Amino acid sequence: MSGRDIDAGDAPPVPLVEVPPSRLARWRDSDLLANFLRSKTAVAALIATVLMVGLAFASPWIAPQNPYDPAQLDLINSNLPPIWQADGQAPYYLGTDDQGRDVLSAVLYGLRLSLIVGVLGVVTSGILGIALGLIAGYAGGAVDTLIMRVADVQLTFPAILIALVVDGVAKASFGSALDVGPLIGLIVVSIGLSFWVQYARTVRSSVMVEKGKDYVQAARLIGLSPPVIMVRHVLPNVTGPVFVIATINLALAIITEATLSFLGTGLPETMPSLGTLIRTGNRFLFSGEWWIVAFPGLALAGLVIAINLLGDWLRDALNPKLQ
Amino acid sequence: MLAFLLRRVIQAAAVLAVVGLIAFAMFRFAGDPVNQIVGPDTTVAERAQIRTDLGLDDPVLVQFVRYAGNVVRGRFGISYQFRQPVSQLLAERMPATLELAFCATVFALVVGILMGVYCALFRDSWLAGLFQAVSLIGISLPTFLIGILLIYLFSVTLGWLPSYGRGDTVRLGWWTTGFLTASGLKALILPSVTLGLFQMTLIMRLVRAEMLEVLRTDYIRFARARGLTTRAVHLRHALKNTLVPVITIAGLQLGSVIAFSIITETVFQWPGMGLLFVQAVQNVDIPIMSAYLLLVALIFVTINLVVDILYTVVDPRLRLPAGRTA
Numbered sequence: 001m002s003g004r005d006i007d008a009g010d011a012p013p014v015p016l017v018e019v020p021p022s023r024l025a026r027w028r029d030s031d032l033l034a035n036f037l038r039s040k041t042a043v044a045a046l047i048a049t050v051l052m053v054g055l056a057f058a059s060p061w062i063a064p065q066n067p068y069d070p071a072q073l074d075l076i077n078s079n080l081p082p083i084w085q086a087d088g089q090a091p092y093y094l095g096t097d098d099q100g101r102d103v104l105s106a107v108l109y110g111l112r113l114s115l116i117v118g119v120l121g122v123v124t125s126g127i128l129g130i131a132l133g134l135i136a137g138y139a140g141g142a143v144d145t146l147i148m149r150v151a152d153v154q155l156t157f158p159a160i161l162i163a164l165v166v167d168g169v170a171k172a173s174f175g176s177a178l179d180v181g182p183l184i185g186l187i188v189v190s191i192g193l194s195f196w197v198q199y200a201r202t203v204r205s206s207v208m209v210e211k212g213k214d215y216v217q218a219a220r221l222i223g224l225s226p227p228v229i230m231v232r233h234v235l236p237n238v239t240g241p242v243f244v245i246a247t248i249n250l251a252l253a254i255i256t257e258a259t260l261s262f263l264g265t266g267l268p269e270t271m272p273s274l275g276t277l278i279r280t281g282n283r284f285l286f287s288g289e290w291w292i293v294a295f296p297g298l299a300l301a302g303l304v305i306a307i308n309l310l311g312d313w314l315r316d317a318l319n320p321k322l323q
Numbered sequence: 324m325l326a327f328l329l330r331r332v333i334q335a336a337a338v339l340a341v342v343g344l345i346a347f348a349m350f351r352f353a354g355d356p357v358n359q360i361v362g363p364d365t366t367v368a369e370r371a372q373i374r375t376d377l378g379l380d381d382p383v384l385v386q387f388v389r390y391a392g393n394v395v396r397g398r399f400g401i402s403y404q405f406r407q408p409v410s411q412l413l414a415e416r417m418p419a420t421l422e423l424a425f426c427a428t429v430f431a432l433v434v435g436i437l438m439g440v441y442c443a444l445f446r447d448s449w450l451a452g453l454f455q456a457v458s459l460i461g462i463s464l465p466t467f468l469i470g471i472l473l474i475y476l477f478s479v480t481l482g483w484l485p486s487y488g489r490g491d492t493v494r495l496g497w498w499t500t501g502f503l504t505a506s507g508l509k510a511l512i513l514p515s516v517t518l519g520l521f522q523m524t525l526i527m528r529l530v531r532a533e534m535l536e537v538l539r540t541d542y543i544r545f546a547r548a549r550g551l552t553t554r555a556v557h558l559r560h561a562l563k564n565t566l567v568p569v570i571t572i573a574g575l576q577l578g579s580v581i582a583f584s585i586i587t588e589t590v591f592q593w594p595g596m597g598l599l600f601v602q603a604v605q606n607v608d609i610p611i612m613s614a615y616l617l618l619v620a621l622i623f624v625t626i627n628l629v630v631d632i633l634y635t636v637v638d639p640r641l642r643l644p645a646g647r648t649a
Contacts, residue, residue, distance in 0.1 A: 015483045156623045160451045161616075168604040168612050169349055255465045261469045263589055263601050282471055284592075285452050285479055286486075297468050 036319045045309035052303055059108035067106040069272055073177050082291050095291040103291055106277055107299050113273040114300070117187055117246050118254035121132040122246050124192030125253070128255065129199025130242060136200065148204070151197045159194035163256055165171030166190040167265050180271050188202045188264055206238035240318055247311035248321055251304045258300055274300040329383055331631050335624045342620040346613035347390045350400065351383075378414045399614035404606050409614045419489055419497045420588070421593030426511050427587075428518035432573055435523040439530025443538065452526065461524035467584060468589035470517040477513060487511050487592035518587040522576050526569055533565035573628050578623040628645060 021196040036042050045235070073076040078100040085095075144212045154162065167190045170223070174182075210216060260266035261275030269276055274296045281293025350465035381389075393399070399409035416493075432450060438458075442451040463467075478486035490506030492499040501507025537543065538561055546556045592598065596615060603611035 100398055156338065156578075156627065157619070159578050160585070161582050161619065164585070164600075164604050165349075165612065165616060168607060168609075171604075172349075172607045172609055173352075235335060251463070261468060261605075262465075263586070265601075265604050278468065278471065285471065285475055290475065290479075293471060298472065301464055301468060304465070305460070306359055308459075309465045 001319065019281035021084050025322050026110050028195060034318055036313070039313055041309055042313035045306045045313070048302065048306040049310060052306070053115060055108060057113035059105070061111050062106035063102070063108045065102040065105040067101050068282050069099070074115075081289075091201065097289070097292045099285065103295050106272060107274070110272050110274040110296060111299055111303065113267065113271070114257060114275070114303070115253050117184060117191070117257045117267075117273065118145070120184075120188040120252055121128055121191030121195070121253040122250050123193035124188055125249065126242065126246055128192055128204050129236070133200035133203030134207055134235065136227060137204035138211060138230050138234065140208075144204070148202065151200055155197050157198045159191075159252070159258055160256060162194040163187075163190040163260060164263070164265065166193050167260060171265075180268070181268065182227060187257055187260060190260070191256050194256065195249050195253065198249070199242060202245060203238055204240045205242065210234050210237050217222055244311065245316055247307065249313050251307040251311065254307070274303075327635070328632065330350075331628060334562075334582055335628050338624050339617075339620060342467055343391060343394065344387070344423075346394075346617050347387050349455050349609055349616075350390065351386060351614045356522065368463060394617060399617075400610035402603075402611050403608045404602070404611075409610045412599060412611065413614060413618065414497065414548070416594060416599050418500060419593060420581060420584055420597060421594060423514055423584055423587070423595060424577065425522060426515035427576060427580055427584075428484075428522065430574060431519035431522035431526055431576075432513050436562075436566075436569065438523075439527040440534060440557070442527065442531040443534030444557060445537075458505030458524040458527050461520045466521065466586045467590050470513070470521055471589060473513050473517055474590070484513050486513070489594060514587050514591045517590065518580060518584055521583070522573070523582060525576070526573065529569055529572060530565055533568060534561060537564050539559045548647045571630060571634075574626060574633075577625060578626050581622055582619055 007261055037044075060066070074160050078098050082095045082103075092102050092104070094107070096102055097106070103213075127184060132147050136144040167186065170186050171189075204270060207230075224233075257273060257276030258278070261273050261281045264279065267273045267276050269280055272280065276299070277296035278293055280297060281289075281323060284290075284292045326444070333455070348622055397410045399413070401407065402409050402412055405412060417490070438454045442454050445451050469559045477484045485506070488510060489501045490508075490510035491504040492501050503512055543561060544554060545647040546560050551560075582597075583597060584593075587593065587600055588595045588597035589601050599611060600615045603615070
């Protein structure tokens with residue numbers, strides 16, 4: 001609100017052409033920001049998300065141990081409970097696992113890995129879905145039918161099944177002993193191929209509306225090529241819903257990676273994501289070392305719930321029907 | 324009506340054909356089938372002989388037709404891990420998965436409808452708030468985490484329920500059932516809740532939203548004006564009209580329940596088709612993977628088709644020829 005007062009006070013005397021407000025001023029003035037600040041859940045979810053992302057990416061500097069470095073693991077320190085229990089030892093605040101790996105460090109590094117894979121997966125599925133949706137909506141005809149039929153067929157299967165099949169086939173083709181780098185790429189591609197349909201459908205329907213508008217006709221008249229019209233002119237006008245899908249899909253992508261790792265087809269135990277840590281910790285549930293599985297599980301649950309709450313808020317805030 | 328049905332059947336067949344093509348491509352091109360059969364000391368000549376015997380030198384189209392013919396007769400090839408026919412393995416595992424999916428769906432329907440009705444009728448009570456919070460968690464949390472949590476609570480801490488396996492089963496012909504023994508029934512509880520929780524939250528939210536909508540309509544007000552009891556208005560008039568979309572969703576979700584049982588079966592070491600599939604992915608056992616994919620596709624397509632047909636039976640408006648719809 002203060003932004004508006006300053007603008008009014010500094011307004012130049014009778015401008016000939018009205019000067020559009022700067023991007024920052026428009027953002028400060030927008031309903032979106034006011035709506036956000038009014039929603040306690042959204043603010044809390046954003047703070048939690050930023051906190052977890054910050055901790056995850058600061059992990060090389062703040063984690064007591066590098067869990068990927070076997071030389072730092074000491075079997076003498078194995079299966080220590082968290083610090084507030086009788087046998088707990090600093091600096092292992094959340095205890096250690098059977099290899100003497102610090103659970104706090106493993107969770108921080110695993111959080112980072114889960115976030116990276118999740119974001120890359122969302123970006124991959126987004127690029128694939130937006131491209132196919134743009135082409136289907138803009139070209140129409142047989143191309144449209146083909147792309148949307150493939151989407152229909154894929155939509156009848158749950159994403160996790162498709163990710164598992166892509167993963168299995170790729171391993172059969174390349175051999176199962178992949179390096180960590182290609183393995184992450186493979187999981188990202190599996191996630192990308194599982195989630196593109198929703199983007200494609202949304203973008204396609206928006207493009208079909210935009211296609212008939214005057215500015216597209218004008219762009220066509222001045223002789224721009226279809227790819228330029230699609231990317232430079234149509235795409236910026238259909239991005240709103242795409243952001244909502246991306247936020248909600250980020251939670252889904254993180255869950256998918258965690259599930260793949262939990263099922264033993266994701267990241268290996270030498271470079272664990274949260275899903276791998278839960279898979280490992282699950283083995284110690286009955287012998288009483290609950291902390292090995294509890295803290296990765298809590299981190300995963302917190303991350304996913306925070307992102308979901310943000311996505312829910314964004315969906316409602318950008319939905320004109322609810323205002 | 325007939326044209327509509329025919330079109331749906333043709334579409335369903337097309338989907339199955341596409342999935343069949345993918346399954347065949349996996350079966351044939353992902354990894355070399357010969358390498359999976361021979362040992363390290365098989366000579367090149369013997370390998371070539373096996374290759375010819377398997378028909379791998381024939382044109383791809385001929386191979387696809389042969390594969391499709393085998394699949395239609397229920398021959399999915401031999402599993403690389405178990406050296407047994409895949410159809411036999413799947414048939415052994417199918418009862419476990421179907422019983423689990425059935426229990427999960429019943430749980431989701433019963434609990435979901437009850438909670439949904441309660442949330443709609445007593446919107447502002449603290450219990451309704453609690454149900455809403457539980458449903459948010461049910462939608463957000465990954466299935467395997469919920470399963471582990473339940474195991475920790477009810478198996479490790481309280482020791483009430485088993486954490487893995489089916490318990491004692493009874494053989495009825497080729498079907499094995501856990502419904503007839505106490506340990507079998509106890510073993511079903513945790514996996515069914517884990518598998519059904521997502522569907523339950525979905526149904527709860529749906530029933531709540533539909534009930535709130537229906538309770539605002541004129542015929543409910545009229546029923547109240549006629550002096551009917553609250554119970555009759557809520558259950559006979561309101562709930563009945565919310566159930567059509569609920570049944571549809573539950574029917575359509577049955578396919579996802581079977582597919583999602585992959586995760587639940589892994590958590591609980593439940594000896595069903597999903598666990599078989601996960602082991603196949605881990606060990607790159609392509610024949611099982613392609614057979615499972617085909618089977619799930621068949622189940623999905625059949626359910627969608629049945630739901631479509633039921634719709635035309637239930638809703639007479641769909642039976643009118645196009646153009647005459649109001």
